[in-house]
Amino acid sequence: MNPDDLPHVRSTQVCGQCHVVKTAFDEDHFARWLAQGSGFRPGQDLDEVVQVVSNQHRHQEGVRSLLDEQPDFHRSTFWEGGIVRVSGREYNGLLETPCFQRGEMSCLSCHRLHQAQDDPRERSAWANDQLAPGMETNRACLQCHERFAGDEALARHSRHPAGSSGSECMNCHMPHTTYGLLKAIRSHTVDSPSVAVDLETGRPNACNLCHLDRPLAWTAEHLQRWYDVPVPELGDDARRVAAGVRWALEGDAGVRALAAWSMGWPPAREASGTSWLVPYLAELMNDPYDAVRMIATRSLAATPGLEATGFDPLAEPEARAVATRRIRDRWEGSPAAHADPRGRGDRTLFDEYGRLQTAEVARLLEQRDVRPLTLAE
Numbered sequence: 563m564n565p566d567d568l569p570h571v572r573s574t575q576v577c578g579q580c581h582v583v584k585t586a587f588d589e590d591h592f593a594r595w596l597a598q599g600s601g602f603r604p605g606q607d608l609d610e611v612v613q614v615v616s617n618q619h620r621h622q623e624g625v626r627s628l629l630d631e632q633p634d635f636h637r638s639t640f641w642e643g644g645i646v647r648v649s650g651r652e653y654n655g656l657l658e659t660p661c662f663q664r665g666e667m668s669c670l671s672c673h674r675l676h677q678a679q680d681d682p683r684e685r686s687a688w689a690n691d692q693l694a695p696g697m698e699t700n701r702a703c704l705q706c707h708e709r710f711a712g713d714e715a716l717a718r719h720s721r722h723p724a725g726s727s728g729s730e731c732m733n734c735h736m737p738h739t740t741y742g743l744l745k746a747i748r749s750h751t752v753d754s755p756s757v758a759v760d761l762e763t764g765r766p767n768a769c770n771l772c773h774l775d776r777p778l779a780w781t782a783e784h785l786q787r788w789y790d791v792p793v794p795e796l797g798d799d800a801r802r803v804a805a806g807v808r809w810a811l812e813g814d815a816g817v818r819a820l821a822a823w824s825m826g827w828p829p830a831r832e833a834s835g836t837s838w839l840v841p842y843l844a845e846l847m848n849d850p851y852d853a854v855r856m857i858a859t860r861s862l863a864a865t866p867g868l869e870a871t872g873f874d875p876l877a878e879p880e881a882r883a884v885a886t887r888r889i890r891d892r893w894e895g896s897p898a899a900h901a902d903p904r905g906r907g908d909r910t911l912f913d914e915y916g917r918l919q920t921a922e923v924a925r926l927l928e929q930r931d932v933r934p935l936t937l938a939e
Contacts, residue, residue: 563604570668575608577669578653582608583615583639583646587624617644618657638936641739643763645751647816648939649742655750665706667752672697703731721788727829728772737768738823741816742939744856746823757782758794764817766809771824774806775834775910781805803926804909806834810842811923814931815851822846822854826861836865838910840893841918844886845927851935852876862889867896 565576579602586592594601595612602611609619619625629636641647646654652669661667674694681688681695691698704711710731713724722728734755738746753759755768757778769781779801785791799808809821824830825839825846839861846858855875863869873885911919 565604566670568605570662570666572605572607573670574653574656574662574668575606576604578608578614578656579612581651582612582653583651584612585615585624585628587613614654614657615639616646616654616657620644634936635938637933638938641763641765643759643765645739645749645763645765647740647765648937649740649747650939652750655740658751659753661706661752667706671705672702700729700731703735707731721784727832733772733829734768737766737771738827739765739771739820741819741937744853746820746827754789755781755785756791757785757796758792760805761794761796761800764814766805766817766820766824770805771820771827772830772833774821774824774830775804775838777801777803777909778805799926802909803911803922806830806839807842807910808926810846811926812929812931814933815849815854815935816937817931818846818849818854819851819857822849822858822861825858826864828864831864837893838912840865840868841890841923844890845923847873847875847886847889848879848882855882865893868893 563576565573568576579600586595600612602608608614613619613622613624615625615628620629629640639646639648639651645658656662656667656669659667672694673692674688675692677683677685677688678695683695693702696702700710700716710716710719716729717724720729720731720734727733732748735752736748736750737755739749740747757767759765760767760770760778767778767781769784770776770778773781777800779793779796782791782793782796786793806821806824809817810825813821822843825843831839843858843862843865847855847862849855849858852875859873859875862871862873868889871885871889873889874881877885911922913919
């Protein structure tokens with residue numbers, strides 16, 4: 563059976579047999595699964611072979627009881643609201659996507675699992691995401707949403723200049739809110755930025771993953787002005803403190819990992835500035851979770867002058883504390899620490915002289931979500 567010959571739902575289920583959060587229907591089914599394998603064959607309805615765990619299936623008794631009775635499993639796999647937050651489960655993401663639900667989007671809309679003979683890319687470039695040629699660009703979306711083709715139409719829709727990272731469809735509609743493999747990965751739930759969703763579910767919004775130096779209120783005001791999205795009720799910190807700062811200090815371990823990755827992401831560094839990120843990356847380099855420390859260390863290396871610090875993210879806590887103090891001292895004594903005014907100000911918790919407001923940092927750290935988290939990537 564060639565998945566390309568199947569209707570989009572059945573085609574996607576071929577990939578979904580592995581790239582899905584699933585369980586057995588009952589104990590007998592689980593025993594058969596262990597003895598004989600899943601039994602799924604391409605072209606079948608996956609829902610008849612395994613119990614898919616998703617928002618789309620929540621009404622089913624087995625899924626409802628699993629998600630309600632095992633909150634740690636729910637939290638380690640999904641954002642509040644049901645969007646999958648871990649890699650390797652892209653089928654779950656696609657299930658929540660209007661392009662799949664009301665259109666004919668499938669995995670094969672973008673991916674090609676065999677590199678074409680006339681594909682000019684190096685094999686390693688294709689193998690990175692197994693994308694068809696051009697599908698890492700706006701062509702992926704414009705193949706259906708043709709009305710946004712052309713620089714003028716694209717800039718009018720995105721409110722960013724054509725050719726900029728802000729006019730790349732996937733940066734807004736498939737943001738890096740999935741964790742896996744010690745990095746952030748694009749969500750496969752195609753949706754639009756929403757501060758309300760950020761507040762309700764904990765899932766970072768696309769705008770602030772680039773504009774790390776801006777508070778949620780700034781984003782909400784722009785979404786209201788540009789797209790008539792209602793502004794949700796916001797607390798003082800959401801109105802005043804940069805989202806990137808709050809995610810790094812207050813977020814759960816998964817959110818902190820995403821924040822650490824975004825602080826090294828070139829489009830975010832271009833939009834937000836770089837020098838003010840250093841003390842927050844230093845804080846993340848002392849995180850209780852190995853993964854967060856490793857990602858933050860990698861992001862710090864993108865800062866000029868701090869490319870080779872010799873920091874060991876797996877060292878003992880005392881050694882890490884000494885090393886990060888040295889890094890901060892080195893940064894504070896460099897011209898680069900005060901050269902970029904974009905990160906200076908109350909929203910990033912720097913005073914008018916460029917000094918970090920340590921009392922405010924400590925206050926936000928006190929609000930950190932410290933519940934243990936095991937991301938089931």
